Amino acid sequence: MSGIELVLRSTRVITPEGTRAATVAVADGRIAAVLPYEADVPPGARLEDFGDDVLLPGLVDTHVHVNDPGRTEWEGFWTATRAAAAGGITTLVDMPLNSLPPTTTVDHLRTKRDVAEAKAHIDVGFWGGALPDNVKDLRPLHDAGVFGFKAFLSPSGVDEFPHLDQERLALSMAEIAGFDGLLIVHAEDPHHLDTAPQRGGPEYAHFLASRPRGAEDRAIANVIEQAKRLHARVHVLHLSSSDALPLIAAAKAEGVRITVETCPHYLTLTAEEVPDGASEFKCCPPIREAANQDLLWQALADGTIDCVVTDHSPSTADLKTADFATAWGGISGLQLSLAAVWTEARGRGHSLEDVVRWMSTRTAALVGLDARKGAIEAGRDADFAVLAPDETFTVDPAALQHRNRVTAYAGKTLSGVVKSTWLRGERIVAQGEFTEPKGRLLTRTP
Numbered sequence: 001m002s003g004i005e006l007v008l009r010s011t012r013v014i015t016p017e018g019t020r021a022a023t024v025a026v027a028d029g030r031i032a033a034v035l036p037y038e039a040d041v042p043p044g045a046r047l048e049d050f051g052d053d054v055l056l057p058g059l060v061d062t063h064v065h066v067n068d069p070g071r072t073e074w075e076g077f078w079t080a081t082r083a084a085a086a087g088g089i090t091t092l093v094d095m096p097l098n099s100l101p102p103t104t105t106v107d108h109l110r111t112k113r114d115v116a117e118a119k120a121h122i123d124v125g126f127w128g129g130a131l132p133d134n135v136k137d138l139r140p141l142h143d144a145g146v147f148g149f150k151a152f153l154s155p156s157g158v159d160e161f162p163h164l165d166q167e168r169l170a171l172s173m174a175e176i177a178g179f180d181g182l183l184i185v186h187a188e189d190p191h192h193l194d195t196a197p198q199r200g201g202p203e204y205a206h207f208l209a210s211r212p213r214g215a216e217d218r219a220i221a222n223v224i225e226q227a228k229r230l231h232a233r234v235h236v237l238h239l240s241s242s243d244a245l246p247l248i249a250a251a252k253a254e255g256v257r258i259t260v261e262t263c264p265h266y267l268t269l270t271a272e273e274v275p276d277g278a279s280e281f282k283c284c285p286p287i288r289e290a291a292n293q294d295l296l297w298q299a300l301a302d303g304t305i306d307c308v309v310t311d312h313s314p315s316t317a318d319l320k321t322a323d324f325a326t327a328w329g330g331i332s333g334l335q336l337s338l339a340a341v342w343t344e345a346r347g348r349g350h351s352l353e354d355v356v357r358w359m360s361t362r363t364a365a366l367v368g369l370d371a372r373k374g375a376i377e378a379g380r381d382a383d384f385a386v387l388a389p390d391e392t393f394t395v396d397p398a399a400l401q402h403r404n405r406v407t408a409y410a411g412k413t414l415s416g417v418v419k420s421t422w423l424r425g426e427r428i429v430a431q432g433e434f435t436e437p438k439g440r441l442l443t444r445t446p
Contacts, residue, residue, distance in 0.1 A: 058090025070100025088385030145443025
């Protein structure tokens with residue numbers, strides 16, 4: 001082989017064919033070949049031998065709120081992408097809201113890209129937003145390279161990103177289906193939320209009652225109905241209600257073009273363990289009971305749920321008040337997502353291959369990056385994480401890279417230490433030391 005610059009070797013390499021001892025040859029930022037472990041190192045190539053640490057494809061997180069520009073005191077591309085890199089994530093797709101302006105026009109997309117370009121430690125793509133008044137902007141945003149369109153079916157929490165009622169949902173979905181785009185939906189029904197008991201204060205049980213499962217179930221049923229009618233591609237964001245799983249499974253069996261994600265916090269944290277006043281655990285939809293969590297894991301195992309993403313949604317610490325009704329809802333999980341999911345997955349009998357499928361392979365496929373990302377095989381980008389799966393660590397907020405170091409995982413002991421992260425064949429973080437930003441801005445592949 002000519003042009004090989006780098007050779008990575010491990011006794012445990014996760015490939016599409018399974019985990020095996022292998023040597024991975026890299027040329028010009030891409031995987032040139034996956035070779036037997038004993039393969040010779042080509043002349044002039046550098047060898048990195050990871051011993052028994054696991055070499056896995058860099059994770060692809062398709063649900064991240066970076067908030068930059070406009071709310072950079074909450075988060076920014078510099079800090080968010082460092083946190084992602086520290087956690088083995090090599091690609092993220094930024095949500096269109098919580099930044100100012102939101103990514104709802106081509107001009108706003110250009111503003112976002114200009115801000116991100118010099119700050120991205122990993123590769124970054126962008127979602128567009130579907131608002132009640134921007135149907136005319138959806139096709140231009142698609143042509144400009146966004147990966148799809150985010151819509152809320154209930155209030156988003158920020159005034160500049162209003163939700164879609166059923167009529168506007170149908171109009172936006174029809175427009176997006178016309179060019180075979182992807183609509184991704186925060187699915188909670190506003191009527192169910194309005195009629196749920198609303199009691200402020202520090203009691204988590206009261207907050208949980210204010211976001212009932214029925215709100216998710218009704219909204220998902222509506223999305224399925226519209227998607228079936230329009231033959232649209234839809235994706236349900238951050239599923240927390242296990243009661244919606246039969247609806248989703250039936251829709252998939254009928255051929256509805258629907259995919260579904262859940263998040264590490266729904267898979268690893270439970271309502272029973274949330275202390276009153278601890279709004280670092282607040283998110284919408286909420287963390288639910290342990291029995292509900294068991295059913296989410298079953299749905300991951302059988303494919304009803306397709307993938308796992310962080311929904312990293314940070315804020316300044318002062319917005320995380322002890323009143324669950326008024327505290328900002330969002331959990332910061334970029335740096336800890338792999339370890340959190342792996343810790344719970346291994347205890348439930350799942351493998352690292354499963355975790356890679358949920359957090360890299362399927363997420364790459366969701367946004368059409370599966371020719372470049374999501375697997376260790378020839379032709380893909382040389383994006384890797386090196387993981388010591390049996391090493392443990394206790395979560396110290398001071399060691400986190402995201403801007404406001406609030407975390408629901410503080411003090412938890414997790415398995416899986418990311419030793420280094422590689423982007424297109426370059427080591428971008430190792431042992432807490434980062435290179436200068438080397439990420440690229442990604443666009444949807446036509």
